[in-house]
Amino acid sequence: ELKVEQNPLFLSMQEGKNYTIYCNYSTTSDRLYWYRQDPGKSLESLFVLLSNGAVKQEGRLMASLDTKARLSTLHITAAVHDLSATYFCAVGTAPYSGGGADGLTFGKGTHLIIQP
């Protein structure tokens, strides 16, 4: 059974600081997704990482994937209050072939609060 673990589950930080959220998973996969969820809202896709060594950046957020270590990181640079949200990583359980039951397994989420 695929297990996805995020660390930390709760993070309070000050504006302007840098921090990294970690996502470990237990079985082979080369598909990793990061989502953002605001309170009472649905999940918004942030990054799709589809190969070992993939790195993607959007604004103050950067995500990377190391399939050998079964680890993805979400790095926050010079945090601002608007980034306060819950961040989920999700792992695809098979190489994506465009067919078959291929749902994602989600971590428990990292609740991020950025203090002004």
Place this chain on the structure above:
Amino acid sequence: GAGVSQSPSNKVTEKGKDVELRCDPISGHTALYWYRQSLGQGLEFLIYFQGNSAPDKSGLPSDRFSAERTGGSVSTLTIQRTQQEDSAVYLCASSPIAGGNTGELFFGEGSRLTVL
């Protein structure tokens, strides 16, 4: 274009009643997923539909839960004889199945179910 649409957005019911939750996926998306999100938890996979194939029901927690998808589009998740532990946000997601697709899921706003 329209995103994934879910209704009702909120449902309060009494223990023992049946409830139906509806999902209208993004037009053209052939894959449809139901997830459940309990308070402070990650997402729990429930069921997956892909085109006309038999659904993957491996995530349904009990036989009180069922889902159907009519005409390859709209889906209904039915919970019979609701219990208090069924209280959660039920999220629907869809995904296009086509060459070059990344396997990314697009989520609706969710249906918040409260069982009294």
